[in-house]
Amino acid sequence: MVSLVVLVYVLCEGLSVAATVWLSYWSEHVDSAAMRVDLLIFVVLQLVSVVFIYLRAYVLYMGTVQGSTRLFRQLLLRMLHAPMAFFESTPLGRLANRFTSDVYVADETLPTTWGALLVTAITVLYTVGTIVGVTPLFAVILVPIAMGYIQSQRYYIQTSRELQRLESISKSPVLSLFGETVEGISTIRAGDAAAGAFKERMHMLVDRNVQALFLNFSVSCWLSVRLEFAGTAVASFAGLCAVWQHGSATSSLFAGFAGVSLSYAFTMTKYLSQSVTNYSSLQTQMISIERIDEYIQLPLEQGQLLAVSAPPSSWPQTGTIEFMDVNLRYQPHMPRVLDRLSFIIPSQAKIGVVGRTGAGKSSVMAALLRLVELESGRILLDKVDIASLPLHTLRRAVSIIPQEPVLFSGSIRSNLDPFALYDDAALWAAVKQVNVASVTSLDDFVNERGGNFSVGERQLLCIARALVKQSKVVLMDEATASVDVNTDRLIQARFRQAFSTCTTITIAHRLDTIMDADRVLVMDQGNVAEFDAPAILLQNPQGIFYQLSRQGTT
Structure with missing residues (x-):
């Protein structure tokens, strides 16, 4: 199912690129005799592209619905047949979290993030492929840019994941202290010393939480600067390579194709940023799937399967x-x-x-x-x-x-x-x-x-x-x-x-x-x-x- 989803997304984005390339070809190769044929081809490409847009949404959500349904059924089965020792040692809130927020991520959030990541990642690949196809010299420049991008992405994802975890951990004490303060507000107001102690503790906890938030924001800014640089480098070198190869180009269509490649290059920064953001979100959301899978791997109570020889239906008769x-x-x-x-x-x-x-x-x-x-x-x-x-x-x-x-x-x-x-x-x-x-x-x-x-x-x-x-x-x-x-x-x-x-x-x-x-x-x-x-x-x-x-x- 995953292969089918990826294939549909690749074809869908490919049709969009093909329509743009055909439009460029058409603008550089105006022939009144073939006008209707060229127009028909362009319309067909657009219509098929629209069909594939609906198809990719259908395939993605049908696949994720089947997957999340299978996960939920397996999770429910394990919970219904888990040993009693598991329930005695596991807080009820943790179980509720698996069946609510984690299942919600699998049902609602994960499909959207997965689809957005496929769109942005495939668009980046088509953009690079288009630029390299028009100006092969760009492939030499692409290697160091790609290495820097991958290194920055890897560093950001690892750091961002830990900072998000730190932010979540630091938020829980703030909420707990807030609840305790509301419940005991009359007692706190009865003594000035108690009120001052609660204020100091709240200030300390809020500062810790804000520090984590600020660091997370700073890391995002750090990544944005590098992605802007990578996008600018791609657009600049794509333009330079197009100018460099223009003199040796033998085809009259080179200018149109070069324009297409440059138009894609200028959107590179946006798609690079979205790809990293979506990939980071996907990794964070996959933690919910890992938590569900952790419970799916729990052992069942012994004796859940039918015995080889069951007692008669009238058993037991005496109760000895x-x-x-x-x-x-x-x-x-x-x-x-x-x-x-x-x-x-x-x-x-x-x-x-x-x-x-x-x-x-x-x-x-x-x-x-x-x-x-x-x-x-x-x-x-x-x-x-x-x-x-x-x-x-x-x-x-x-x-x-x-x-x-x-x-x-x-x-x-x-x-x-x-x-x-x-x-x-x-x-x-x-x-x-x-x-x-x-x-x-x-x-x-x-x-x-x-x-x-x-x-x-x-x-x-x-x-x-x-x-x-x-x-x-x-x-x-x-x-x-x-x-x-x-x-x-x-x-x-x-x-x-x-x-x-x-x-x-x-x-x-x-x-x-x-x-x-x-x-x-x-x-x-x-x-x-x-x-x-x-x-x-x-x-x-x-x-x-x-x-x-x-x-x-x-």
């Missing part, structure tokens, strides 16, 4: 879970968060998971959902090793009610069933079962992040979402940590009622949450410290669960 010597660490250089963890959860069991901070409670859920791949060991779900399953198959079989209830902008229907897999009767039955009083219809609007619902209502809607899936395994990750006691009791009552026939694992923040559980898994340093019924664990004053119960929370 077995951890077998599971070892897990989030990064190769970090310590294990699960260390030879082994336990069995029978079908339809109600299990609570407790432990001190850093004991490995949430890591149990991460391992079960394969948010992080195991270092060693096996996890069986209904006797099937989850490592052999495609990730979408595993995660479709398990429902999760997160600690922070997540709702998306849209309707109740789209939040309960985003892929439109279930009918309205099933969705409404789930809503009625959790009894969210404020929901009157599946078409009720949900604001961004569920802002028009309370935390408790959002939690109940997440329970309804899990109900719709009818999973045999349900995970609840400290889901009541941010609500009051009464709402906590309401959510727990609805949760127990809704998933009475499922295997449930609740990572508890309040011990009251899991006092009616069948068994409690007490985690300590990534392993099982205690695993029994709550009543039995409370009989051991030396046990961790007993000590946690005295504190009231985990």
